[in-house]
Amino acid sequence: MKAIRLAHKILRTLVRDRMYYPGRLLIDTFSIVARCGVLLVLYWYVFRLNNGIINNTTFIVAAWSMFFYFAFSVFRLRDISRAIMQDVQSGNIEVLFSKPISYLSYRMWWQVGEGLYPFLVISFFGAIILASIVGIPATMSTYVFIPTLVLVFLFGAILSLALYATVGLLAFWIEDVSPLFWIVDKAVMILGGSYLPVALFPNFMYKIALYSPFGASQFITHTVYGAWAIEWPVKIGIQIFWTFVFVIVVSILFAKARKKVSVNGG
């Protein structure tokens, strides 16, 4: 009950905060237009040069797949690594540890709260704009699409939080986790299907994307492909497996990190 109250309080406060500063939403929109918008123009041109089909994939499917990746990235769940690292480097961690709340759940809810409002607004309006410009792929009108999209989104969010929290917690041992963060982040970027949609992956790369936690955290980009109607149980199963593994890893690391902290007072 206490945990739910904490989550509710954090989410409400941060969503209100974001709503109060509409300029920040404008910046997030800028950012997604700069990355996703330019990329879509690029692919539209490339697909046109290839008579509309590359690797049996049409532009509509590739566009929605990339849009899902960039909309999910607006959530900024990856920033949990930096937030934990800053807490450790600044010493703020000892203040947070002394509070009667779970530090990890506080950080995770904080991250969700920070990205929730821009994610909802940008995803909603982005989806409407994209649908009106390029249309909707047939796979998005199947009956499994919405329920599986919700599931894959939820597990993807939990897995991303656990994956990036694991990187962040390493700051207790190596202090500056930025290089490690860059490597994990780029693995997620490549295998998640950001600049290159998963349908255009070579076979070996597709297998890495399928079975690694980096690709699994972005399975939301797979939902628009024709094979999703058959493959969704396997893919959600893989996602659940990695979520389970990383939740355990993050719990063990956190328990060890707690023992490592020595409060010197001041």
Place this chain on the structure above:
Amino acid sequence: MMKELRFALYATKKNIQGSAELRTSFLTNIAGMAINNTAFIIIWVFFVKSVGVVNGWTSADIIGLLGFGTLSFGVVFSAAAGIRKLADYVANGRFDHFMLSPKNLLVRIATSSFNASGVGDIIFGIACLTTYALLIHASIYQVLLIVLLIAISTIMFLSIAVAIYSVSFLFTDANPVTSGLFELFFTPSIFHGGAFHGVTRVIFTFIVPSLVVGALPVEIVRNISLEKLLLVSVLSFVWFFVSLKLFSMGVKKYESSNFMTFGG
């Protein structure tokens, strides 16, 4: 001018020495950034493999593009990393200290910080451009062009960075604005150059000059195009003077936060 350049070199040397004190962090930052950049090569090379050659752009050209982009990024944001902190300096009142310095204000701010990961970008950029020169069997003219274009694209990158971060004077907390604008400029500069055509090519050359940093230099080297060389040179110098003007206009607009602090 020479005096300011000497000061900039001295400040950079001291910044590197200070940064290298934390040896492990310094080295892991450099190596981490170089590995991080490899991701873009993987993506675009697989893109070319799947999609084929677009407007004459091969995998080698992508390597050249990333070479120019990361090298100019690395030079500017390692030696002149202070530019990126301008929004913080304005917001927390530290800008007052710089204004009191007898040195050139922009040089003093730019060299106030050093970013070790930028060295990783420089190493990566040099490796890419060397590979590019080998892959295209570059002639001596093309090698000289590459060297000249590194200087031009770095001037362009520096100019745009100064112009973007000068926006810091207009907002109370300009960090989100400057990062959004910077992303709008930098992201297309490491995109596949062959995909920019027609209106997008005009926009990303003259309005948001992202292509001047990477795509146009690659096309100049590949086709030995003197018209394009003239174009990027003129654009770089125009942007350089525009950015200095924007910075001085911003400084005139600056109002001290009057923080009662000492030193720092």
